[in-house]
Amino acid sequence: NAGVTQTPKFRVLKTGQSMTLLCAQDMNHEYMYWYRQDPGMGLRLIHYSVGEGTTAKGEVPDGYNVSRLKKQNFLLGLESAAPSQTSVYFCASSYVAPQETQYFGPGTRLLVL
Amino acid sequence: AQSVAQPEDQVNVAEGNPLTVKCTYSVSGNPYLFWYVQYPNRGLQFLLKYITGDNLVKGSYGFEAEFNKSQTSFHLKKPSALVSDSALYFCAVRDIMDSSYKLIFGSGTRLLVRP
Numbered sequence: 001n002a003g004v005t006q007t008p009k010f011r012v013l014k015t016g017q018s019m020t021l022l023c024a025q026d027m028n029h030e031y032m033y034w035y036r037q038d039p040g041m042g043l044r045l046i047h048y049s050v051g052e053g054t055t056a057k058g059e060v061p062d063g064y065n066v067s068r069l070k071k072q073n074f075l076l077g078l079e080s081a082a083p084s085q086t087s088v089y090f091c092a093s094s095y096v097a098p099q100e101t102q103y104f105g106p107g108t109r110l111l112v113l
Numbered sequence: 114a115q116s117v118a119q120p121e122d123q124v125n126v127a128e129g130n131p132l133t134v135k136c137t138y139s140v141s142g143n144p145y146l147f148w149y150v151q152y153p154n155r156g157l158q159f160l161l162k163y164i165t166g167d168n169l170v171k172g173s174y175g176f177e178a179e180f181n182k183s184q185t186s187f188h189l190k191k192p193s194a195l196v197s198d199s200a201l202y203f204c205a206v207r208d209i210m211d212s213s214y215k216l217i218f219g220s221g222t223r224l225l226v227r228p
Contacts, residue, residue, distance in 0.1 A: 033216075042203060098209045
């Protein structure tokens, strides 16, 4: 049982390049989330999904797209990376109930030059 | 709007002393409250949560937190700090009426336990 995994662990991009971050969970969770973590700002929600084939915008969605084609995977895409997207990205998942705990992946560190 | 405040960027304590990491929240409805810990270059690990019932919640690694509805607070405590407790701590709130079940996080408090 690996829990929540994220690939890659670290990536350097040039401005304007694109990339996809992959999140996978093996806990059969319905809900999945993408957050970004910046110093002094805690974690902010980018996009989330309440089930396979569904996605919704969070607090800071601009510049990102997501897809949830399979229940266990949640992809975060950057179509044209900007230096402001330099951050640490965390994926999380949970069962369908408000009292359920969100479980986090180890994070992806992204540097945009 | 939902929000969480962690008023201290850093808390310093000596090993063996009690520690408190403060958290206050604001939600329109009733809250579910969570504490997570983050060690360097790691993801967030769940410590404890308040859902309902007893206002004193016990969690992992000897941590506990007290829910105070009148003060809208959920402070994290431990009776005797360890050097290994040094990490970044996040408080988070969820409004039970929000169907997205998203968490709103505070900005984090760095705990430094000196030997």
